[in-house]
Amino acid sequence: MAIEERDPLTGHRTTGHEWNGIKELNTPVPRIVYFFLITTTLFGLVYWVFMPALPLGTTYTKGILGYDERNVVRRDLARAAQDQAHWRNVVAQADFATIAADETVMGNVREAGHALFGQNCAVCHGVDASGNAGFPGLSTGALNWGDTPEAIEETIRVGINSAHPESRSAQMPAFGRDGILQRAEIEAVAAYVRDLGRSGADGAAADHPEGAEVFAANCAACHGDDARGNADVGAPDLADDKWLYGGGLQTVYSSVWAGRQGHMPTWEGRLGSLNIKILAAYLDDLRKARP
Ligand code: HEC
Ligand code: HEC
Structure with a gap:
């Protein structure tokens, strides 16, 4: 084994190890690696001096800049609260x-x-x-x-029909279940109410005269003569095209038969x-x- 052997191609020394005729070159660590090693170490040292860095039991090295993220957050929160x-x-x-x-x-x-x-x-x-x-x-x-x-x-x-002592109270009576109106009367008034929005008050009354009568006698007190609703008792406008439960004949029938008492929390x-x-x-x- 030669004491010092140089590779004829690159001019580098070999390590002297040889495996089946293949020799390993002894190439130096590239300079750039030393450069980064030294720069990062220097950066680390400077950072220790200026910024909070080392934990010391219950406290830590504060750094000569005295920077503290908790203070930054505290200041941001105070500014936000002021805004x-x-x-x-x-x-x-x-x-x-x-x-x-x-x-x-x-x-x-x-x-x-x-x-x-x-x-x-x-x-x-x-x-x-x-x-x-x-x-x-x-x-x-x-x-x-x-x-x-x-x-x-x-x-x-x-709220509406809520547990609050001053709750608004929306009580649409159950005209069918409680026996206030007969089935035929409810069918007539439901058809009248459904058509209010489509044909207008006069058109609906012309098509469903019996329904209009039932409405005037039983519903107008809350929903108004013109069915335009009454905010004092929370009775909805029945002549617009906006429905809470639905404007189809079957749904209007159900509203009148079983009543409605929607619940809105306080x-x-x-x-x-x-x-x-x-x-x-x-x-x-x-x-x-x-x-
Ligand atoms: C005591 C007052 C009162 C009377 C009388 C009354 N209503 Fe109502 N009605 C209400 C209230 C309040 C509501 C809303 C219920 C809710 O918000 O849950 C309502 C809701 C309705 C709805 C549901 C509307 C929707 O948007 O889905 C229909 C339909 C209706 N009433 C038709 C009638 C008809 C027809 C009569 C007469 C037979 C009548 N009401 C009589 C108070 C009344
Ligand atoms: C659990 C379901 C629920 C939640 C949550 C809820 N509401 Fe309601 N709200 C209702 C119902 C149901 C009604 C209709 C009650 C009735 O039948 O009259 C209503 C009615 C209302 C009305 C009255 C509408 C009218 O025709 O006069 C207002 C305003 C309202 N809610 C606002 C709110 C606001 C604001 C919030 C949030 C803070 C809220 N609601 C949360 C269920 C809810």
Whole structure:
């Protein structure tokens, strides 16, 4: 075995090991590797000096810059709370007309209202507030309890047929089950009600005179002479094309036969008055955008 042997092609030394005539070259580690090794070590040392780095039991080396991410988060949170406080104060104190007129505040109301609605209301009323069978759409059309933001706020606060002591009470009587009307009378009034939206009050009365009579005697007290609804008792408009339970003959018949007492939870305890007001302003804005 030669003491020093050079590879004639590359000029490098060999390690002196040989396997079946194949010799291993003794090539040096590339310089770039040393370069990175030294730079990263230097970087590490400088970082230790300036930034928080080494844990020391219950504390740690703070570094001469005194940087602390917890402080950064604390400062960001304080700034966010300050930004929120301004528009939240306006919503808490101003009336709905003032809130609606302030575009900056409304921008925040739309964002916060959308999030609140998505978390609390969308399961029943749909993500875009357009409603589901048995759960009213809130974004368009007449509302049973009134269209003003104040009325909407009150409905959200106390609920409908809810456990709240001031709950709104929506009691559509069970005319068939409780024996108030005969089957034929219910059939007549159901046909009349179904056609109100299609043929208008006069057209429906001409087609179903008996139904119109039953309506005037039994239903107008709550739903109004013209069937346009009454927000005082939460009786829906029956002459528009918006239905909570459905406008087909069979569904209207069921509504009259067995009555309806929809349940809307009270949100006073869960959301608090400010969030409820934000939701009312949000829905009012949504309804103005989609009349
Ligand atoms: C005591 C008041 C009252 C009387 C009287 C009354 N209603 Fe109602 N009606 C209501 C209320 C309140 C609702 C809404 C129920 C709910 O929200 O769950 C309603 C709902 C309805 C609905 C369902 C509407 C929909 O959107 O699906 C129909 C249909 C209806 N009433 C028809 C009648 C007819 C027909 C009569 C007369 C035979 C009548 N009502 C008498 C209060 C009344
Ligand atoms: C568990 C299902 C449910 C949830 C959750 C719910 N609602 Fe309702 N909501 C209802 C039902 C059902 C009615 C209709 C009650 C009736 O029959 O009159 C209603 C009615 C309403 C009305 C009155 C509509 C009218 O015609 O006057 C408003 C406003 C309303 N909800 C807003 C909200 C808001 C805002 C939230 C979220 C904070 C919410 N609801 C969450 C079920 C729900």
